Each structure stands twice: as structure tokens, then as C-alpha cells.
Amino acid sequence: MRASLLVPTLNEGESIGHVLRSFREATESANRTLFARDPVEWELLVIDGASTDGTAERARAEGATVVNEPRKGYGRAYRTGFARATGEVVATLDGDATYPAERVPELLRYLLDHDLDFLSGDRLALLDRKAMTTEHRIGNRLLNLLVRVAYHRFLRPVAGQTIRDSQSGMWVFRRRLLEHLDLTQDGMPFSEELKLEVVIRGFRFEEVPIRYAERWGRPKLSTWRDGRRNFSFLLTKRLRLERELRARARLNAATPEPSPR
């Protein structure tokens, strides 16, 4: 089986080597154990936003293919990366060593064995207080609350009837589902847009608890600016969905029932 690891980076030179090495060690070991019968051939794609700290060189030294994407944004990097990925399955994580790269093979095994479409890491289940600032933690909780309240009618099929960590960036999913999703966001809201699209379109979605560690290197996220953009994205998308649902209901009401013969 072929799979693709995608990592967006913007000046993550301190940590990218460590992330890719941990990932490679875990996949080599899993190919002798969990995947002994059908080893996974991994493609490593680092989508780099014109870093100036040697990120690209370090990623190449670890065997990754570097895709340059100078246009700004976390979502932009993923949309470019998705178009380049060739694996049947895609796995993602940040380049800042916050996510447990060594758990990707185990999550892939879980996705395949449970016949899921999309698996997302839930950082909040096991959160160590040092890994997130207080503002960041409160922001995450508020965004998750908004998802739970505003999207509840779409979230019924999901375990717990909600997305517990809508902002998580560690995913393992079947690449074929991307052609069914409407992904529009270039910035941080991409993370919740992707998960909501997966659930709204009826794909099998689950979350698994993962450890989240303190980031290496300087943050790229601006808590208030990105927080505001995430809130406004969630509200705008929900209003658009409401308009679409009403238009569909009007259409159904206007179409006469076929008369019985």
C-alpha cells in the first residue's frame, strides 16, 4: 500500500528533522510488525512556505520531497499538498514536534481495521497544561462549543454527537474522499472546514486521543486574529448551510409527488 505524509512548514528548522526521523523509525518498525503482510510505502511531502531557516534543506536531508508554496496560510499549504499527494491514504501533522509522529502507523492500522474514512487526533482528551497557552486552551474550548451548538444537526452520526477537537491538525484519511469535499479556506479555519465537510457529507469520522506536546520554535498562530477568523468561518459556513437546506426544502415542496397509477 502507498501512503503520503504531509507536513506544512513555515520556519520549523529546529524541529522538522526530529519529526521526520521519529516518523521514519516508527514506519520502519511498523512495516515489520503491524504491516508485515502488506508493508506501507510512505511518500514524505513537506509543504514549505518560503522558510528562511533551513527547513527545506533539513527536510530534504531526511528524505522528504519539499513542495514550495510561497502563498501564505496553513490551509493553502494543505490544499497544495493534497493536489501533490499520490498515496491511497494521507496522514498529516505539524512540523513543530507537537504531534506524536510515531503514532501514525498505529492510527493507519486503526483506520483500515475499522473501515473508517477519516481519523482525527483529539489533543484535548490528554492535554498537558504546558502544551497550550491558557488563551489558546480557552479559544479551543469556545470553538468546540460553537461547533457542538451550531452544527448539532449534522453531527448526530458521530460518536458523542460532536467533534471534540475541531482544531486538531493530525489526521489520517482516505485520499479519495477529497474529491467530494468543498475546501475553500487558506488559513487556520481549514482545520475545522475539513472535519465538518467530512461529517456533513456522511463519511465515517472518528477521533482518537493523542498526546500534544509543547511546540519547538516560534508560534505562527496569532491567538486573537486566528481565533476571530475561526469563529467567523464557523458562523458563515453554518448560515450558508441553512440557506442551502431551505432552498432544497422549497424545491422539494414545489415538486409534485408522482400520482399513483
Ligand SMILES: Nc1nc2c(ncn2[C@@H]2O[C@H](COP(=O)(O)OP(=O)(O)OP(=O)(O)O)[C@@H](O)[C@H]2O)c(=O)[nH]1
Ligand atoms: N507552508 C506553510 N506552513 C505554515 C504556514 N503557517 C503555519 N504553517 C505550518 O503549519 C503548522 C501549524 O502551524 P502552527 O503555528 O504550529 O499552529 P498551531 O499548531 O495551531 O499553533 P501552536 O500551538 O503555536 O503550534 C506548522 O508546522 C507551521 O509551520 C504557512 O503560511 N505556510
Ligand SMILES: [Mg+2]
Ligand atoms: Mg503547531
